[in-house]
Amino acid sequence: MSFLTTRLSAVTEGVRIALDAVRSNKVRAGLTILGIAVGVFVVVSMSAAVHGINESVAKDFASTGPTTFFVSRYPISFENCDGSENSCKWLRNPPLRSGEIAALRRLSTVEAVGERLDWSAKVRFRSQELPSAGVEGYSAEWTTISAPEVYPGRAFTQAEARTGARVAVISTLMAERLFGEVDPIGRTIAMNDVPFEVIGVFKDNSSFLSGGERPKAVVPVTALVRYIGARESNIGLAVKPRESVTPALQRDLAIDDVTATLRGLRGARPSQESSFAIITQDKLFETYNQIFGLFFLVMIALSGVGLIVGGVGVVAIMMISVTERTREIGVRKALGATRATILWQFLVEAATLTGIGGAIGLFVGWIGSLLIRNFTPINASIPPLAVVVALGASAVTGILFGMLPASRAARLDPVEALRYE
Template sequence: MSAFTTRLSAVAEGVRIALDAVRANKVRAGLTILGIAVGVFVVVAISAAIHGINQSVARDFASTGPTTFFVSRYPISFENCDGSDGTCAWLRNPPIRPNEIESLRRLPSIESVGERLDWGTKVKYRERELPSASIEGYSAEWTTISAPEVYPGRAFTSAEARTGARVAVITTLMATRLFDGSDPIGKSVTLNGVPFEVIGVYKDNSSFLSGGERPKAVIPVQSLIRYVGARASGISLAVKPREGVARDIALDDVTATLRGMRGTRPGGESSFAIITQDKLLDTYNSIFGMFFLVMIALSAVGLIVGGVGVVAIMMISVTERTREIGVRKALGATKATILWQFLVEAATLTGIGGAIGLFVGWLGALGIRSFTPIEASIPPMAVVVALGASAVTGILFGMLPASRAARLDPVEALRYE
């Protein structure tokens, strides 16, 4: 018999003994398997959620173009603010003014400057009502920067955006809830009691960052201010450089123009925030980096609980099989053979827990995908890490009882009652 066949036979025997131990000690084995399964489930479920969020974030960034950046009244990170003027100077930042927006549009390095203003209000069509729908106000550059898929119907024109026409482009979800399958084009919905004509329907590319798919209407930003009551002080900008112009050059032009118009002295702090996609990504990574730490901590607790169970159940197994070990040694089994057998048994026990945790984690990923805006999916590496971690846990925690079994004196083992 070859060495490979011998080793394979030892593995098969270790697996069989482990399954027998599970059947003979259901409670102890069940608790051990549960601990491992919980650790693996946490790894798989959180990895699936984070993988889905990462894909969503990448899609959001790609939709606006790699060189597009944003101008806002306030920065996106307020961690150094304690409420005082010294640390919260951004609170005194003035809103972005119309003349500043027009000046930016005239810059030769800039292709388009899109305005955006978010609001929420009641939307109604006949007897159907959405009490707190999301309303987004955009300038005519909306279709240039975000490229929505409007069908049926159309997006509003530059003239409609400039004059503040009462027209609206609604999401498919809002169309479904308000019109229940009938054609919404040309019909009027009321926003905060003011009638708006529906001129188009678009598929909302919902994502985790945007809050997921929800009933939403897009109207000209001037209409949102004039008829719905939104405050113009909340307007932010999306700036798209001309093709062939480096983002940093366009960014410098925008910064110099706004600082000059606001009379900011050289070396003084800018009274506005320029947010690049790099900054957004850094902020995202700093926030969701905590999820990785939580994942590691929770999975480690589960694996340690399962590992302690492995030690307990394997020690009992060694005690119950002391005479058997003595017989095997008397027949020529080496310490390495005994050690290998018990390590295979421990790894099998934790492997069962890993498989169960992987299956439950897959179900969890399906649940996240179905009931949240997160398109959770399990990355292949998460499967490898989860199963590998369960097997390594079995080997590490099974080493103590396995080495004890390997060190048993065959004569004393044969005398054991």
């Protein structure tokens, strides 16, 4: 019990001395705290943003199912491409044709093949206008593959999709901005001055990777091409394999069938590369990691710089503190204080300084995450692990950089220290 009491007393005294140092040396202590706060702020803010992005991407993939894969005219790659066909061979890839899509739908390993085409248009309802809203064209398989939450209203039917009916299912965000409190079902909106009837409202689960949440309308892909002028050559496919007790194997079988069918229809020789791209969710995750790997490196670099700046400040302010309190250290040693006691006291003081900076950085980072959540498409939230890492990193920085001055204080000769003026 006496050991715990002694340690608690040492911690309390170290904290008190650190707070006194902050009050008496505001500039030095302020610079130290600022460096630590910047490092922690960067860690917390970036962690909140990345956590929000990860959650939205996971929801986006979950909505399409883990085995769904995509067929695109162009691959997802980061190769050196200057826009010419020599450096971008995939520019010569032909678009996906209706006959090819029909052939894929007949495959025994495939449950559904959905067409998708992204576009944008000016959308207006009475005096309310969205200059550049997202408009997505889908085939009737949209509800089978993505399973959107449509309420109120309904999704378009197979007949409406086939004939290119001018009907639209709008996102909740578009409904709020165009209609406010007015019921949108049955109302007519103008997309590039072409009238479309609103038949449903859906909850948009788009992730940051797919452009984030924005006012959006979904229409039959045929209507998007016919009335709004979208280029049919950019149509992509989402392929949902049939359910199986071994989903991964079923997905691979479906990919093999789709690949063989398209290559056969296009007359590709065995030695030729495919003139289309098969994109699995694993590939999308890989691309996602490549995109955000740079952000992670920047986060680590910036937080590291902030912590180093704060650590250098800890060394400076603690060295000054040791010099100013040399006589006090001599008195304590003369009264029986051990080297470990002196070392512990100064380490607690250093950790207190960096802990204050960590707490400030954590608070500012929390404010930053709220701003990111409210003013960007990223649903930022601070994961508990980020809080632990941020505060732990600030405390460890104080201990590591405070070790040198604390060791110097512990090694002082009590006789020489008492003579110090």
